[in-house]
Amino acid sequence: MGDRPEVELFFDVVCPYAWIAAERLMRMEAAGELVIRWRPMLLGGVLRAVGQADRPMDAMAPAKVAHIQADLDRQASALGLSIRYPPDHPRRTVNAMRALVAVDPARLPDLARVLWRAYWTEGAQIAHQDVLERLIAPFGLTWDDVEGARDGLFANTTEAVDRGVFGAPGMFAGGRLFWGSDRVIAVRHALGLPLPPLEPTGPLEVFHDFSSPYSYLGTVPLLGRPDVTLRPMLLGALFQTLGTPVVPIASFGEARRAWTLRDVEQQAEMRGLPFRFSPVFPLRSVLPLRVALQEPAATGPIYAATWADGLDTGHPDVLREVLDSAGLAGLDLVAGADDPAVKARLRENTERAVSVGVPGAPSYLHALGLFWGQDRLPLIAELEGLQA
Template identity: 40%
Template sequence: MAQLEWFFDVICPQAHLAASRVESLARETGHDLVLRPVSLAHLYEAQGLPLQPEADWAENKRHRHDHDVLRQAELAGLRLRGDLHRPVRESEAAQRLLAGTSPTQRSGVMHALFNAAWERGKALDDTGLLRRIAEEHGLASALIDADASASALAANTDEALSRGVFGVPTVAFGEQLWWGADRLDFVARAMGGSAATAPRQPDGHRRRLEVFHDFSSPFSYLACTQVARLAQEHDAELVWRPMLLGALFKSIGTPMMPIRAMSENRQAWGLRDMQQWATHWNVPFRFTSHFPLNTVLALRVSAVAPDLIQPLYRAAWADNRNLSEQETVAAIVREAGMDPEDLFARATAEETKALIKTNTQQAEALGACGAPTLVVDGRLVFWGQDRLDMVARALDGWVPAVDGGADDR
């Protein structure tokens, strides 16, 4: 039976959100769980990444990221305290303590450190705090600085890198890897366990779901295979907002091709993750060989003929057709029984061009940092096709505390 391995660093708030469920999954499925503390700082350094990657993010991306983490915490029944962007080296001594602790005691020490850092907002480089935690668990405080602890931490980190780990938390099950607190349903299915479910609690109000998207994004494709179903299930008005993703990136200061700015390990994981989502949604997917795509014409066409949105997405991300070519777009129009000449005339009219520009500007004003960006009632903004579960809750009336909702925890 394959072991369930969990690579983590207590400096990461998402690791705190995932810890208890990872342990529950192992118990539920009868697998041995191996807790592998690693040095996030060394993971970054070994991949040539800055120690604080978020320092280079656009303001919109930092804002969206922080909201997302706090929303995840709320759904997990947790409240995070302290700065979400702590220096990654702050946890080095804590991680040495964990690496030097015996496997039978590691879980208790790990949870004590998570609690101190994220429930009480304590600094993880507080030597007095670390000594107290060690002593409370019957451990010698000398473990914190022991050469054996440092060696064990380095060995875990090097092994993680060799297996394709690029960040934390990461679950390994056999040859498979999942990164993040938000991929544990995939882990559960792979292990024969059950995905987390929550009963629907609709409040009876009809809401509007706006989808800011661009055919250039595989994540937009994956989301847009599901949003019509989502809107129908929740009796929501669906509004398509085609936007120029490249123009948004340029305006907010994001790399024009974010995936190519990632480390090799993360790029490899990202491609696997896209395929897993496609399998999850039961839709075809093939990363286009024509990347990056120039989708200006396709976006304009979709603005005047929304019925072409799905055929255009399928052409790009299932059939590997090149949407950068006018001839390809014209062929897709003809296949849908429409006249390309008439449609192109309307698509290239000044009012259509202005609409795409306005959508892009509106997305930026709402805090968008990528595609898809999904907006409920013009207020609640969600980034990414992997947040459709949150969108569904919002369509039923959930307003996260970070967005001004009631916090009764």
């Protein structure tokens, strides 16, 4: 093993994102960058322990579900994986996960791949004993081995919850918890490993709102590029149209909410951006959005004032001072926010966001499609590279 850092991977084969994360981590392990400590757990048990539904997408708006599924396809295609949702997902994986606890640790990665492929590519009913027995037999496992791993799986699942895991994949690296296949790049950063390109090179249409800290992280690095078109939009109005919570973090369970606050800080650190969570949250962003429509050069100063300095940029006096300090005409820009033409442009941007399927902020319209989240910028860059 040498001095390679360890990454703990809490996973369940019922989760396709855990497969994507595992594939990325295994490729890093093969390159000698890290060592994976595999931690099979029961995702359903974790979700019940933290008060989350077993099928979180059931509560999502149809447009958001469609986007998430398209995004999963893109993540899989970047790795050469084929993922198809079974019509009866989620299927029971408790015995499959017990098999992963029971198997020789040296062969666990291979069995995990077999089970993921069976579930997500071949559509196999791995909840059925005869199907699972056929899959695990080449690994020297019997049904008695599966039954004997009950306590081990329960212990892993309990430990995951105790350590703050609330979903899959849960990864621990450098003493930090990372959640989701899109956080493998953050794992690289936490371990001091070289990072891939964080931004794409192709033209982008950027839908953003100052009220979102992730918009700050995903918009500021793109400012000044001539091939980037900024589309300030009203995120709250978008959410109301889609039928999703206006303040999403308020709907999260305690563990996920705590992780999200840490995650924004970690993402800012990775991008080298100063950050403090605004004490004025949620921010009333209508005024700063209208100002940015009049003067795009105000975008950077407003984001910095809101998410680095913690100022209430929704207040006219505060916003005027921020604009003046940036060498902009604060008085005129704040007054201009009442112009009916400016108000109409903000409505038009929001309507365009709805029409193209934007599910949140920031979102990016690229030649390769619509992408949601600042963490999709590296994915767009990766997909650009694969097409080059």
